[in-house]
Amino acid sequence: MSNPWPTSETILRADGIHKSFHKGSEVPVLRGVDLQVARGEFLAIVGSSGSGKTTLLHILGTLDRPDQGEVHWRGERLDNQSTSARERFRNKSCGFVFQFYHLLPELNTLENVLVPRMIELGPMSYWRQKKKLVQRATELLDRVGLSHRLTHRPAELSGGEMQRTAIARALLSEPEILLADEPTGNLDAETGQSIFGLLSELREEARLTLVLVTHDVSLAQRADRTCRLAQGVLVTSHTEFRPRATIFAG
Numbered sequence: 001m002s003n004p005w006p007t008s009e010t011i012l013r014a015d016g017i018h019k020s021f022h023k024g025s026e027v028p029v030l031r032g033v034d035l036q037v038a039r040g041e042f043l044a045i046v047g048s049s050g051s052g053k054t055t056l057l058h059i060l061g062t063l064d065r066p067d068q069g070e071v072h073w074r075g076e077r078l079d080n081q082s083t084s085a086r087e088r089f090r091n092k093s094c095g096f097v098f099q100f101y102h103l104l105p106e107l108n109t110l111e112n113v114l115v116p117r118m119i120e121l122g123p124m125s126y127w128r129q130k131k132k133l134v135q136r137a138t139e140l141l142d143r144v145g146l147s148h149r150l151t152h153r154p155a156e157l158s159g160g161e162m163q164r165t166a167i168a169r170a171l172l173s174e175p176e177i178l179l180a181d182e183p184t185g186n187l188d189a190e191t192g193q194s195i196f197g198l199l200s201e202l203r204e205e206a207r208l209t210l211v212l213v214t215h216d217v218s219l220a221q222r223a224d225r226t227c228r229l230a231q232g233v234l235v236t237s238h239t240e241f242r243p244r245a246t247i248f249a250g
Helices: 053-060 083-092 110-145 158-173 189-206
Strands: 010-023 025-038 042-046 067-072 093-096 177-181 209-213 225-230 233-238
Touching: 010 053, 010 209, 025 209, 025 233, 053 177, 053 209, 053 233, 083 093, 083 158, 093 158, 110 158, 158 189, 177 189, 189 209
Parallel strands: 042 209, 042 225, 093 177, 177 209
Antiparallel strands: 010 025, 010 067, 225 233
């Protein structure tokens, strides 16, 4: 028996993040955000529409760069690295789940889970590892309750099933951190609760760090810690994260 998160080590840190967009005039979105995420933490970021939640998540995951400020992963600065280095971070260490799934309509469920690794590895390397990757993807789809939907395309799936496919895809590379942007926002309340429960279970099983952007305060209250963004500023942070003595057999 062991504690999966023995320390409150900071693995992801944002310092002084500023970001503006230009739509005829400059529109400030983030105005000096500082944020630390501890290993194993479940952090929820809440705020009204336009408060900068998604922009902050994209910067944390290197999908976008700040105008000012720095992002560090395990003590190493990320935001100023090359495109290929940031892609490696996203391929190996960081998984994404989005509100609108981003599944490819011409591919079936299994193929959608596999496609990021196909792109990352290239044809020859993917072919050599295909058996192992297909087995891993099939196991993940079974875990999210989609073993009976492997050959179905997105148009044949419900919203909840598409989101479960997207979650399996995000976990294929066994990331250390999962960034989820309104993963229940496009679903009805019951399905949203089911998806949230699944994310929580998978986080425990895989010992993931989870950063969740949501407008649903009731979901955010179930996180270890909640931060609120208002007009681009981090105005509150509730409940100091402390590693839990969750016990895993073996």
